[in-house]
């Protein structure tokens with residue numbers, strides 16, 4: 076090693092131009108496992124854009140690059156796993172502070188349908204809804220619809236359920252989950268939203284029986300605001 080570089084103190088870098096905070100930079104930090112600098116990158120991006128915009132832009136694009144490099148064989152599964160793991164650690168570091176209001180807000184339940192292992196988008200959605208004053212129960216990936224339905228039946232304050240799936244092979248699982256949730260909710264008003272990679276496919280609302288489909292988290296925010304109970 077020719078040089079012994081001093082440790083980098085991210086706090087020493089202020090007023091960072093927005094174009095420095097690129098998906099390329101974030102992807103390389105994530106694949107290096109550098110959660111501290113990656114969190115610094117996201118905090119800086121959130122100084123000028125909303126959390127949802129940063130997740131829909133910088134974070135999504137960075138992980139797309141991870142996916143492209145993985146698919147092209149330039150990065151291994153180990154690289155992708157480290158990038159995903161690092162992103163989850165970063166998201167933990169930038170969690171929005173919970174307020175008394177967000178502990179008693181209307182309840183949103185988030186879940187990946189049976190067989191679905193992609194859950195980073197749900198963690199992003201959890202933070203966006205929490206910041207908007209929802210109480211969020213993020214049940215994570217691969218949730219059997221009977222258990223999801225039981226959870227909804229047991230919690231009378233559930234006002235919204237957001238389900239994720241990455242591809243068309245999960246249309247049936249989504250449709251089954253939607254039916255199970257509606258039966259469990261009975262006569263209660265309960266809005267069901269679908270997101271994740273499957274949201275790019277046409278006709279998903281009709282084919283699954285959901286109330287809405289959101290490609291982006293900003294779309295999900297609009298849906299949630301529209302379906303928020305009037306008294307909350």
Ligand code: B12
Pocket residue numbers: 130131132134135138139140141142143145146155159190191192193194195196197199200237238239240241242243268269270271272273289290291292295
């Ligand atoms: C990380 C990753 C994984 C990780 C997931 C780790 C985890 N803990 O989540 C692991 C290794 C498990 C994985 C597995 C697989 N993966 Co993968 N994966 C990815 C990758 C690289 C990044 C996904 C990610 O987390 N992005 C970060 C988040 C923030 O962005 P996002 O997911 O795009 O979500 C955005 C929106 O969709 C929205 N959103 C997301 N979820 C939700 C939910 C709701 C309710 C709402 C409203 C909005 C919303 O918000 C986000 C911000 O805008 C993508 C590449 C890519 N192009 O995205 C492939 C990708 C999604 N995977 C893919 C594939 C094929 C697989 C596997 C089948 C691979 C295999 N042969 O085993 C398996 C499937 C496993 C399963 N049964 O589900 C394909 C999906 C193709 C398709 N449409 O079906 C992709 C696109 C890669 C590719 N180009 O081929 N994967």
